[in-house]
């Protein structure tokens with residue numbers, strides 16, 4: 001290691017060097033601005049007047065805006081950096097349709113995924129100038145800023161005459177409703193000569209003029225111009241085939257619960273989206289994009305869009321722009337997520353397989369072999385195991401029915417609070433020492449749990465007025481969400497901060513490839529080594545997922561003679577070349593630095 005590198009480790013990341021760090025060097029903190037901190041009560045209603053169905057604001061209801069904003073987030077950067085995070089991923093900040101949904105089932109765009117204006121910050125969150133101040137403040141601390149972007153859909157503005165007054169609108173396939181007929185195979189000829197989306201030439205799409213093949217498009221007069229850029233108001237740039245079943249053709253062409261699914265095969269759309277998001281890179285110098293609903297967009301779109309973003313970032317002086325897609329899934333299936341790195345050519349994806357493997361392992365529902373199985377699949381990713389180092393890993397997120405603690409409580413009914421806390425801590429240790437980019441979901445570090453729906457996993461960090469949130473027993477504290485939770489002494493905050501410090505000061509833990517040393521067909525020991533890419537120095541990681549202590553021999557490199565415990569109980573020396581005797585307490589872990 002050079003003296004310069006030593007100096008950097010001693011002082012932490014400086015404002016000057018964040019651009020040279022690789023994606024795998026980061027620890028990411030993810031938050032929803034509406035739920036994080038309210039720095040400006042004057043913007044709580046987004047400049048709108050009326051009741052919550054007009055303004056979207058109701059801090060007592062989990063499905064409406066609560067008042068959090070970019071100014072509030074900017075004021076809390078000490079708290080985020082103190083946790084050891086080096087990057088922040090903020091849920092979409094673009095202007096949303098404030099309220100949508102059928103009568104009686106309305107909710108608000110507080111989460112940011114119902115965009116109408118891709119060029120402007122939502123007035124509930126602040127202004128474009130406040131966004132610039134936030135990104136600049138993040139950069140001034142040597143941290144990175146990742147935007148959350150959506151290409152797949154816009155807000156629900158387009159409706160279909162055939163589904164008026166109905167709840168939902170069934171998907172109508174190309175086979176039943178081809179582009180060249182209106183309303184089915186026996187309908188009137190339209191779009192003469194259009195070959196479909198498979199041919200993305202301008203000449204082919206020039207023949208595509210009528211959006212009413214599957215349904216009859218209806219847009220309320222008051223909403224016909226609400227989208228920006230203006231081209232997004234033309235219904236020809238949407239699939240208009242009804243609601244996705246998330247299977248087959250509808251996965252990429254269906255509406256995500258009514259959200260207008262963009263015709264991403266269209267060359268005008270490809271260029272339009274490249275223009276929109278290039279502008280955010282150019283104007284704000286952001287360091288990466290998390291891409292929402294990435295698997296619901298055709299691969300050819302990403303094959304053009306991603307290289308354009310990387311080139312734009314490079315030209316802006318951002319050589320390691322990180323792009324990671326959301327490819328959500330309900331099981332531990334790395335083949336599913338890896339496919340999007342190979343076919344779609346997404347540089348990285350959120351590691352949902354890691355979520356499921358760790359969740360089941362720390363809850364005692366899966367053997368430690370589940371973790372070995374997860375990492376055995378790393379060569380499936382485009383770029384192999386080295387690419388797996390860049391997958392953002394996580395143990396909780398905003399779309400799950402609760403934070404990790406909720407899953408542990410359900411898997412282990414009646415478990416003492418302290419046991420739940422230790423299982424969560426074990427998961428944090430896996431998250432912060434294993435391969436991938438640790439991504440901490442806001443509230444995990446304060447012991448948030450949740451009652452079981454995605455809105456229940458979006459608790460306020462500032463003082464909440466939502467009764468169902470405030471009833472929740474938090475892990476590791478007597479506090480509730482009825483008060484603000486920015487407690488830097490919370491045991492989970494302190495644990496994460498310590499592990500993050502260990503991680504970012506050891507290259508074996510950020511850039512090191514892994515070798516599984518031990519797993520079995522039941523809960524118990526999971527042992528794995530990671531290796532510093534410069535010189536191969538070994539870091540031995542030990543996790544005990546069982547309620548019994550483990551004591552056994554574990555193989556190490558023959559050159560690994562002495563060990564320093566960075567966390568937990570480590571052997572001090574090998575008992576013979578290539579073997580150490582380890583003991584790990586129930587639900588314990590250890591990080592052992594070899595020399």
Ligand SMILES: [Ca+2]
Nearest residue numbers: 040044067069
């Ligand atoms: Ca506010």
Ligand SMILES: [Ca+2]
Nearest residue numbers: 156158258260
């Ligand atoms: Ca719609």
Ligand SMILES: [Ca+2]
Nearest residue numbers: 252253261296
């Ligand atoms: Ca789509």
